[in-house]
Amino acid sequence: MTEAELTPAEFWERRYGEADRMWSGKVNTALAAVVADLAPGRSLDLGCGEGGDVLWLAEHGWQATGIDLSQTAVARGRAEALSRGVEATFIAADLGDWIENPRAIDGSEAPFDLVTASFLQSPAHLPRPEALRAAAARVAPGGRLVLVSHGAPPSWAAGEQSGHSGTGHQHHGPGYFPTPEAELADLALHPEVWEVDIAELRHRAAIGPDGEAGTHYDTVVVARKR
Ligand SMILES: C[S@@+](CC[C@H](N)C(=O)[O-])C[C@H]1O[C@@H](n2cnc3c(N)ncnc32)[C@H](O)[C@@H]1O
Numbered sequence: 001m002t003e004a005e006l007t008p009a010e011f012w013e014r015r016y017g018e019a020d021r022m023w024s025g026k027v028n029t030a031l032a033a034v035v036a037d038l039a040p041g042r043s044l045d046l047g048c049g050e051g052g053d054v055l056w057l058a059e060h061g062w063q064a065t066g067i068d069l070s071q072t073a074v075a076r077g078r079a080e081a082l083s084r085g086v087e088a089t090f091i092a093a094d095l096g097d098w099i100e101n102p103r104a105i106d107g108s109e110a111p112f113d114l115v116t117a118s119f120l121q122s123p124a125h126l127p128r129p130e131a132l133r134a135a136a137a138r139v140a141p142g143g144r145l146v147l148v149s150h151g152a153p154p155s156w157a158a159g160e161q162s163g164h165s166g167t168g169h170q171h172h173g174p175g176y177f178p179t180p181e182a183e184l185a186d187l188a189l190h191p192e193v194w195e196v197d198i199a200e201l202r203h204r205a206a207i208g209p210d211g212e213a214g215t216h217y218d219t220v221v222v223a224r225k226r
Contacts, residue, residue: 008124009069009094016050016072023049025080027056028118030148030202030220035060038144041113044106046095046135047120051077051088058088062114065089065106067098096127099134111140118148121176128171129186136187136194139225144197145187151201151219152177156208183221198222 003011016022031053040061045054048066050073057064058081066088068074077090091105098105115135120128132147139145152158170176171186178186180199189196199221208214 003123006124008122008126011124012068012070012122013072016070016076021050021076022073023052025050025052025055027053028148029204030218031116031118031146032056034146034198034220034222035114035116035144038114041143042108042110042140043114043116044108044112044135044138046098046115046117046131047122048077048090049073051080051090053116053118054088054090055080055084055086057114057116058086059084063087065091065108065112067091067093067095067106069094095131095134099127099130102134102138106138111138111143113140113143114146115139115143116146116148119150120147121150122172123174124172126172128176132183132186133188136189136223136225141225143225145221145223145225147183147219147221149178149183149219150217151179152217154206154208154216155214156210156212177217178219180219180221183219187221187223189223193226195224195226196221197224 043057043062043064045066048054048068054064054066071092074090074092081088093105115138136145202218204216206214206216
C-alpha cells in the first residue's frame with residue numbers, strides 16, 4: 001500500500017514502526033524555554049508523539065497529559081514514564097475526535113493551565129486549524145497556549161520543498177510550514193480574552209543528514225488567557 005492510500009492512523013503507525021524510537025525523547029528546546037518560569041499546574045500536549053515534552057513537564061512538577069494518534073508512540077511514552085519513574089498520562093486518540101468532544105477524550109472536566117502542541121504537522125490529513133482552536137478553548141483563565149512548529153524546511157532542505165504558510169491552503173502535507181502570522185490567523189484569538197506574548201520565528205542550530213552544520217526554523221507562539 002502506498003502512503004497516499006493509508007489512513008492518518010495507519011500512516012503514523014507505519015512511521016513509528018520504522019524504528020524503535022523516532023524522536024530524541026528530550027523536551028523541545030523552545031517549549032522548555034517558554035515554560036521554564038511558569039508555576040506548574042495541569043498540562044495537555046496535543047500530538048505528543050513518544051512524549052518527550054510530556055515527560056519533561058511531568059519531571060518539572062506538571063500534572064501532564066499527552067494525546068497522540070499512534071498507539072505505538074503512546075505505548076513508548078508510557079514505557080518511558082515507567083522507566084524514569086514519573087507519573088504522566090498518555091491517551092491514544094485522534095484529535096479529529098477530540099475536537100468534537102474534548103472532555104470525554106482528555107479525561108478532564110476542568111480546563112488546563114497549559115496546552116501545548118509541538119510540531120503538530122502531518123503529511124497525512126489533520127484538521128489542524130480546528131485542533132488549534134479547540135486547544136485554545138481548553139486553556140483555563142490565566143493559562144498559556146504554547147505552539148512550536150517547523151516554520152520552514154531545515155537549511156539543508158531549502159529548495160527541495162516548496163513550503164507554504166498562508167491561509168487558504170490545506171493545513172497538512174509535507175510542505176506545510178506555518179509562519180507566526182499563519183498560526184495567529186488560524187487561532188483567531190479574541191484580543192479581549194488573549195494576550196499574545198510571543199509570535200516569532202526562532203533559529204536553532206542543527207546538524208544535517210550529512211553531518212553539516214545547519215539551522216532549524218521554529219515558529220513559536222505563546223498566548224496567555226486573561
Ligand atoms: C511531527 S510529530 C511530533 C511529535 C511530538 N510532538 C514531538 O515534538 O516530538 C507529529 C505527531 O502528531 C501526531 N498526529 C498526527 N495526526 C494526529 C491526529 N489526527 N490526532 C492525534 N495525533 C496526531 C502523530 O502521530 C505524531 O506523533
